[in-house]
Amino acid sequence: MTIANLESELRDLHEATFSWALVCCSGDREEAQDVLQDTYVRLLDGALDFGGRSSFKTWLFSVVRRAVRDRRRRSAVRRVLLDQWLPPRESRPASQEVATIERERAGRVRRLLGELSTRQRQVLELVFFHELPLREAAAVLEISGGSVSRHYDRGKRALLQRLQESDIEL
Numbered sequence: 001m002t003i004a005n006l007e008s009e010l011r012d013l014h015e016a017t018f019s020w021a022l023v024c025c026s027g028d029r030e031e032a033q034d035v036l037q038d039t040y041v042r043l044l045d046g047a048l049d050f051g052g053r054s055s056f057k058t059w060l061f062s063v064v065r066r067a068v069r070d071r072r073r074r075s076a077v078r079r080v081l082l083d084q085w086l087p088p089r090e091s092r093p094a095s096q097e098v099a100t101i102e103r104e105r106a107g108r109v110r111r112l113l114g115e116l117s118t119r120q121r122q123v124l125e126l127v128f129f130h131e132l133p134l135r136e137a138a139a140v141l142e143i144s145g146g147s148v149s150r151h152y153d154r155g156k157r158a159l160l161q162r163l164q165e166s167d168i169e170l
Contacts (some may be wrong), residue, residue: 006043006044013056017060020061020065024064036064043063047136077156112159116155116159119141120151123141124155127152134148134152
């Protein structure tokens with residue numbers, strides 16, 4: 001499909017696609033807009049390729065659904081692995097002593113992340129902190145999708161185990 005055809009299809013389907021994104025995002029307009037923008041950029045950059053095995057609309061809707069699922073999965077994993085050990089900013093007391101303790105705690109979490117293999121650490125950094133999907137992390141690291149998935153899964157398990165074994169309160 002040419003860029004001109006792709007742009008035309010996206011324009012024609014935009015209203016329906018946005019409506020579908022809203023459904024997938026449980027009515028959250030901002031999240032739906034973000035997902036749609038990310039999806040359109042990936043389509044126009046050539047990161048996604050319509051193979052023609054279904055209608056374009058069916059394919060596009062499945063891409064949006066997977067994008068929402070991936071985004072939520074990354075967000076949930078980030079919350080479990082990071083927010084569990086670092087309280088939200090608004091709940092942090094202002095005292096210097098508590099702030100120092102929390103900085104030390106965050107530093108220990110970072111050091112534990114640093115104990116992972118280089119590739120696991122790189123994958124987790126790209127996914128958790130830079131919010132890249134695994135496919136894009138694989139492209140950044142110039143490794144296969146299967147390899148990035150293995151490093152991601154092993155890295156999450158290893159970090160969680162280290163956090164549970166450490167003196168950091170869960």
